Amino acid sequence: AQSVTQPDIHITVSEGASLELRCNYSYGATPYLFWYVQSPGQGLQLLLKYFSGDTLVQGIKGFEAEFKRSQSSFNLRKPSVHWSDAAEYFCAVGAISNDYKLSFGAGTTVTVRA
């Protein structure tokens, strides 16, 4: 079975500072990994995804994530946070074997202080 753990429930960061959100996954084969963002009253928006190849993937809004197989991790980073980045972030894993049915982590809430 596939599963995702996001160890940090809530992170507060100052505007302009860097941000890193942790994600650990459990899956027997090569996982397909995703990061989504959810703003209040909005649906989930895909930030980036990893399927294969280069382990550092670039996404929208200046986000990037690095896949580390040895650590079963897929951490999300942003060098300089903007106030508009305040939202909830979800890591998810999918598999081609089940038609990319997504299993989500519990999410990390990001608060940006001025």
Added chain:
Amino acid sequence: DAGVTQSPTHLIKTRGQQVTLRCSPKSGHDTVSWYQQALGQGPQFIFQYYEEEERQRGNFPDRFSGHQFPNYSSELNVNALLLGDSALYLCASSLKTGGYNEQFFGPGTRLTVL
């Protein structure tokens, strides 16, 4: 181009009642997936519809059922509502091509069961 739309936005029901939630997929999409997001949790996969049939199902009881119409829109029905069914219900649409296709999420329907 309208994205995924869901109705209603909010809904309040009492225990034991039945509810129907509706989803219109993004234009050109033929597959609809439903997720339940309880407060403080990540979305949990309920089921997926394609060609008017349920193709995959998550770990949800038979009280949860669905339907897909010829125009690809979908309904989620929940019978004998429990307090624990209170959640944000998300619909996601995609185009089935045999490979990965991004799931686009709607804003959700907030269901409160009293």
